[in-house]
Amino acid sequence: MALTITRTQYPKTKPQDYSKGFGNILTDHMFLMDYTEAEGWHDPRILPFGALALTPATMCFHYGQEIFEGMKAYRTEDGRLLLFRPMDHMRRLNHSCERICIPQVCEEELLDYLKELLKTDLDWIQDSNVDSIYIRPMIIATEPVFGARPAKDYTCMAMLTPGRPHIPKGPKPVRIYVEKEQARAVRGGTGTAKCAGNYASTFAAQAKAKAQGYTQVLWLDGAERRYVEEMGQMNIFFVIKGELITPDLSGTILDGITRRSLLAIAKDLGYQTVERRISIQEIMTAHADGTLQEAFGCGTGACIAPVGELTYGECHMNIGNGSIGTVTFTLFERLTQIQRGLVPDPYGWTMEV
Amino acid sequence: MALTITRTQYPKTKPQDYSKGFGNILTDHMFLMDYTEAEGWHDPRILPFGALALTPATMCFHYGQEIFEGMKAYRTEDGRLLLFRPMDHMRRLNHSCERICIPQVCEEELLDYLKELLKTDLDWIQDSNVDSIYIRPMIIATEPVFGARPAKDYTCMAMLTPGRPHIPKGPKPVRIYVEKEQARAVRGGTGTAKCAGNYASTFAAQAKAKAQGYTQVLWLDGAERRYVEEMGQMNIFFVIKGELITPDLSGTILDGITRRSLLAIAKDLGYQTVERRISIQEIMTAHADGTLQEAFGCGTGACIAPVGELTYGECHMNIGNGSIGTVTFTLFERLTQIQRGLVPDPYGWTMEV
Ligand SMILES: Cc1ncc(COP(=O)(O)O)c(C=O)c1O
Numbered sequence: 216m217a218l219t220i221t222r223t224q225y226p227k228t229k230p231q232d233y234s235k236g237f238g239n240i241l242t243d244h245m246f247l248m249d250y251t252e253a254e255g256w257h258d259p260r261i262l263p264f265g266a267l268a269l270t271p272a273t274m275c276f277h278y279g280q281e282i283f284e285g286m287k288a289y290r291t292e293d294g295r296l297l298l299f300r301p302m303d304h305m306r307r308l309n310h311s312c313e314r315i316c317i318p319q320v321c322e323e324e325l326l327d328y329l330k331e332l333l334k335t336d337l338d339w340i341q342d343s344n345v346d347s348i349y350i351r352p353m354i355i356a357t358e359p360v361f362g363a364r365p366a367k368d369y370t371c372m373a374m375l376t377p378g379r380p381h382i383p384k385g386p387k388p389v390r391i392y393v394e395k396e397q398a399r400a401v402r403g404g405t406g407t408a409k410c411a412g413n414y415a416s417t418f419a420a421q422a423k424a425k426a427q428g429y430t431q432v433l434w435l436d437g438a439e440r441r442y443v444e445e446m447g448q449m450n451i452f453f454v455i456k457g458e459l460i461t462p463d464l465s466g467t468i469l470d471g472i473t474r475r476s477l478l479a480i481a482k483d484l485g486y487q488t489v490e491r492r493i494s495i496q497e498i499m500t501a502h503a504d505g506t507l508q509e510a511f512g513c514g515t516g517a518c519i520a521p522v523g524e525l526t527y528g529e530c531h532m533n534i535g536n537g538s539i540g541t542v543t544f545t546l547f548e549r550l551t552q553i554q555r556g557l558v559p560d561p562y563g564w565t566m567e568v
Numbered sequence: 569m570a571l572t573i574t575r576t577q578y579p580k581t582k583p584q585d586y587s588k589g590f591g592n593i594l595t596d597h598m599f600l601m602d603y604t605e606a607e608g609w610h611d612p613r614i615l616p617f618g619a620l621a622l623t624p625a626t627m628c629f630h631y632g633q634e635i636f637e638g639m640k641a642y643r644t645e646d647g648r649l650l651l652f653r654p655m656d657h658m659r660r661l662n663h664s665c666e667r668i669c670i671p672q673v674c675e676e677e678l679l680d681y682l683k684e685l686l687k688t689d690l691d692w693i694q695d696s697n698v699d700s701i702y703i704r705p706m707i708i709a710t711e712p713v714f715g716a717r718p719a720k721d722y723t724c725m726a727m728l729t730p731g732r733p734h735i736p737k738g739p740k741p742v743r744i745y746v747e748k749e750q751a752r753a754v755r756g757g758t759g760t761a762k763c764a765g766n767y768a769s770t771f772a773a774q775a776k777a778k779a780q781g782y783t784q785v786l787w788l789d790g791a792e793r794r795y796v797e798e799m800g801q802m803n804i805f806f807v808i809k810g811e812l813i814t815p816d817l818s819g820t821i822l823d824g825i826t827r828r829s830l831l832a833i834a835k836d837l838g839y840q841t842v843e844r845r846i847s848i849q850e851i852m853t854a855h856a857d858g859t860l861q862e863a864f865g866c867g868t869g870a871c872i873a874p875v876g877e878l879t880y881g882e883c884h885m886n887i888g889n890g891s892i893g894t895v896t897f898t899l900f901e902r903l904t905q906i907q908r909g910l911v912p913d914p915y916g917w918t919m920e921v
């Protein structure tokens with residue numbers, strides 16, 4: 216389909232400080248594309264960033280048919296722009312669509328449109344204060360009458376926001392709170408999809424954790440509250456007796472693309488890796504007997520977040536000595552170097568815009 | 569807070585046929601009220617029904633902070649308008665807010681505004697083709713920048729749609745499909761809240777059931793897929809050996825106001841009632857030995873829906889003989905008569921507008 220591009224007449228003034236930019240600072244343009252039963256997906260277009268007109272009867276407000284993706288493009292030292300595993304994100308977008316009955320998109324086409332959006336806002340990524348840009352494609356149900364059934368009309372949108380600043384030495388460890396009461400997902404639910412409802416449900420526990428000084432919540436399985444699942448926007452890894460352990464994809468957690476990439480990198484660097492069920496009890500035992508060496512979360516937004524403290528009820532587990540662990544740092548460095556084109560990419564993960 | 573009312577200059581032409589009206593036909597006006605951290609809830613207003621301007625960065629599209637209610641007002645034979653248990657709906661709205669970190673509203677005030685909305689659109693309910701009106705209050709996160717945390721800005725909205733036509737003889741039985749794979753809710757999740765994400769997650773199973781000729785899905789518990797929970801927009805009751813059984817409020821199902829009302833009515837009519845865990849196995853056994861007499865769903869939208877067939881895997885349970893059962897009809901008649909002011913309301917459930 217032919218993409219139409221309407222450029223803004225009023226480009227925004229770029230900020231000096233991007234440190235609070237994620238999600239707050241948005242570039243000058245957005246992508247839109249509509250779906251109707253009669254026409255399928257149609258009218259892909261890039262427009263000046265602005266508002267949609269939606270009445271309160273719009274379906275997505277009522278029944279939550281809303282999915283999104285989050286991927287990044289990194290600027291290399293020689294000024295090229297590299298998307299990281301974009302087709303993996305397109306495939307996951309369609310997986311999310313399928314789970315909540317949103318019509319799927321053509322992955323190749325959507326990716327082409329997103330590249331055009333990046334080119335349209337290229338001046339944003341060329342700013343020396345920015346070295347990555349986060350791309351947020353999403354789809355919402357826009358049929359203007361409500362009823363508890365899949366909608367007939369949808370809008371796909373995408374916008375760009377400068378990524379979090381890169382810290383070459385690796386990020387500081389964070390404090391994580393293990394939630395015992397509330398649950399994020401259960402087998403047969405929507406845990407594997409990036410759908411809007413999965414996030415609102417986590418806010419209460421997150422607010423409770425934040426109020427006690429924690430950065431994030433670590434979720435346990437919904438059925439028994441025994442096995443470790445994932446964090447708000449990150450998957451989790453543990454290093455126990457030199458082995459890298461991460462919960463398997465049992466149908467309740469997001470199949471994270473950072474997780475997947477780190478598993479591949481770790482194997483190639485010679486680490487033992489295993490994807491399996493791991494209980495919070497096992498973590499506590501490993502901590503008690505001194506074999507829990509490192510823990511970290513990983514996701515597109517934060518890349519890697521070392522876990523410095525893990526609290527489960529009265530049990531406060533300190534991990535590492537306030538700094539990023541060796542395995543964590545090795546993986547962090549290798550991944551960010553591939554993403555930024557600083558080392559050759561043997562996996563074919565990066566795609567130049 | 570002072571409510572401002574702006575009346576439309578262009579009233580819609582009222583339809584002749586309201587049979588497909590639910591959610592499709594909307595009246596002339598809507599209610600809006602905004603929340604900011606600085607001002608709290610403010611600026612309650614009634615406006616001509618129309619669109620809000622929201623950019624794609626609006627928080628509710630991403631993280632699903634969206635809740636709603638559904639309640640009805642019925643026209644009596646002498647032309648009065650009776651709201652059914654409106655304060656119960658206001659309280660549940662605030663419960664939903666709490667679960668997903670939306671700031672609560674003043675229940676009395678919101679109810680007053682909704683009454684004003686009904687009065688503003690009184691000509692719609694006075695149409696002889698309509699005998700009830702469905703009121704849909706809702707709140708969405710409207711902060712215009714995204715980040716996975718509770719939003720700072722919200723909008724509360726409400727709109728009116730003519731209710732489903734009343735069938736004095738009671739509705740026809742429906743075919744229900746018991747879902748074995750997918751799950752709607754789990755303990756610690758959002759099952760007790762009327763939040764948007766709870767509905768999108770049910771659409772895939774519902775579509776599968778619809779394709780096989782079923783009207784609705786009956787959900788089993790998320791942890792074990794053994795115990796009966798509820799249906800899409802309805803709670804469920806069974807009549808076994810003369811006893812009226814409904815799943816207890818164990819933290820995964822909606823505390824339905826129709827359910828609550830029918831339990832009270834049934835007790836006063838001398839039926840044995842019990843709220844407890846009930847497994848699908850127990851239902852199958854009762855069906856096999858002939859003690860499963862009736863089953864029905866109940867909710868504000870449909871009032872009561874007799875279950876004529878319940879299918880669990882290969883087991884097709886026919887219930888009743890294609891018509892509404894005696895207990896079901898007795899409860900249906902008594903409830904609808906109270907709602908419409910045809911008999912005295914000993915419970916104080918109805919409130920005149
Ligand atoms: C719930 C959840 N888990 C895990 C992740 C990490 O996935 P990815 O590495 O693909 O960004 C994310 C973020 O996208 C997420 O939202």
Ligand SMILES: Cc1ncc(COP(=O)(O)O)c(C=O)c1O
Binds near residue numbers: 798799801822824868
């Ligand atoms: C999931 C769910 N269960 C049950 C019900 C029935 O509740 P009520 O009787 O209050 O309408 C509804 C409808 O509101 C619902 O959405």
